[in-house]
Amino acid sequence: MNSATEANFDGLVGPTHNYSGLSFGNVASLNNSNQASNPKAAAKQGLEKMKALADMGFAQGILAPHERPHLPTLRQLGFTGSDTQILANVVRKAPKLLAAVSSASCMWTANAATVSPSADTQDGKLHFSVANLANKFHRSIEHETTGEILRASFADSQYFSHHNALPSVEHFGDEGAANHTRFCDQYDNKGVEFFVYGMEAFNSAAVKPSRFPARHTLEASQAIARRHGLQASQVVYAQQNPDVIDAGVFHNDVIAVGNRNAHFYHQQAFLDTAKMRQDLLTAWGDRSSPFHFIEVPTDAVSVQDCIQSYLFNSQLLSRGDDDMVLIVPSECQANTNVWHYLQSLVASNAPIQEVKVFDLKQSMSNGGGPACLRLRVALTAAERQAVNSSIWMNDERFAQLNQWVDRHYRDRLVEADLADPQLLIESRSALDELTQLLNLGSIYPFQQN
C-alpha cells in the first residue's frame, strides 16, 4: 500500500513583509536592509508557487501568517498605553525592536517545526516539534503562534502529536525542518531521518563557525529524535561545515536538499562528507530502491554561487519512482555556473528529470527561497483526510486569497511605515478575515482580548 503522499504547507506572506536587516549571518537579509518591500507582490509570488504545485498534482496546503507588529511582545518588554501610544514610543526609543516585532518571517515555514511521519515514530502518530528559533529575537517570538496554527491545521489527536518548542536558549537552538531531511523508499514506509546541526553546545572542544552564528545544535536534534520516538538505527546526525556557515549558509537547506532516495548537496556542505554518506547508507540498509548521492563539485558551482542563487534551496519533488522535478528560484537561471550545471544534471541519468523556475524575488531578498517557504509533511491517506480541509490550495482558495491580498495588502513598505497605526489595523482586519477563510478559529492574541 503506497497511499501516502508528501504534502507541502507553505507560509502565506503577511502584510508587514519588509527588509530590516535582522538576520546576522544571512547575507541577503543584511544586503537588502532598508530597501522598500512589496508585501502584495510577495504574497502573490508565494500563492503562484503554491497554485502551480497544486496544479501539478501535489498536495499543497497553506499556513497562515502571524499578527505583526506583535504588541504583546512590546507590552511584555515594558511598553504601556494604547496600541497607538506604544507604536509612537517604540519607534522613538527602540526602532530596531519595532522592526523585529513587525517581521513577516513566519512565512519561511521550513523553520516552523520538525516533522516526523507516523511510519517513523514509536506510537504511530505524526509528530510536530515547533522550532524555538532562539538565535534571532525576531524569530524567537514565532513559536507560540506557530504551535496554535499547527494545532488548528492538524487537530485530530488520533493522528497528530504536537510538541512545544525546546528551551529557548543557544544550547537547544532549533531551526526546524530547514536542518532536517527524511529519506524513504515510499512515503509510508519507515524512513531515515537526517538531522544536520551547526555546533555542539555541551562540547566546547568541537569545531564551530567563528564569524557567523551556528543557529542549530546537535543537542536540539537529539532531543527531537527522543520526543518523536524515532528508532536510533534510523536516525543520522551530521555537522554542517563551519566554513560554509561563515560564508553565509545559515541553514543546511541553503546547501543541501533531499527527497525519498536522493540526496542532492554541495561538496563542501558537511564537515565530514564520507561519514555522512556511510552513515546514511548504513541506515538505508537493504531497502528496495538504491540510494542516490548527487554531489555538486566546487569547481562546477562555488559556495558563493550556492548562496547567491539558492540552487539547493529548491524543492525536490517526486512525480513517480526515479522521476523528480526540481523547483528553483529564478536566481538560478541568472547564474551561469548554476544554470549550466542544472542543464547537465537534467541531461544525466540522475533521478532529477526537470527543473522549473519560479519568481520569488520578494522572499529571496530576505534569504528565503522555495524550500524555505514550505514545511513538508508526509501523510497517509487517513491523515490527509484529517487535515483541516480549508487550508488546501485549489482553484477556489487561490482566487479567494488573491482577492484577499488585493483588498488588504500594501504594495510598498519601508521601515518607517511600521509605526503607522493604520498598518496594525490593516493587518489585524486582514488576519481576522483569513481565520474565517481558513477555518482556524481565534488563533491570534488580538482576537482573544
Ligand SMILES: N=C(N)NCCC[C@H](NC(=O)CCC(=O)O)C(=O)O
Ligand atoms: N533557509 C530557510 N529555511 N529559511 C530562510 C529564513 C530567512 C530568514 N530571514 C529573515 O528573517 C530576514 C528578515 C529581515 O531581515 O527583515 C532568517 O534569516 O531566518
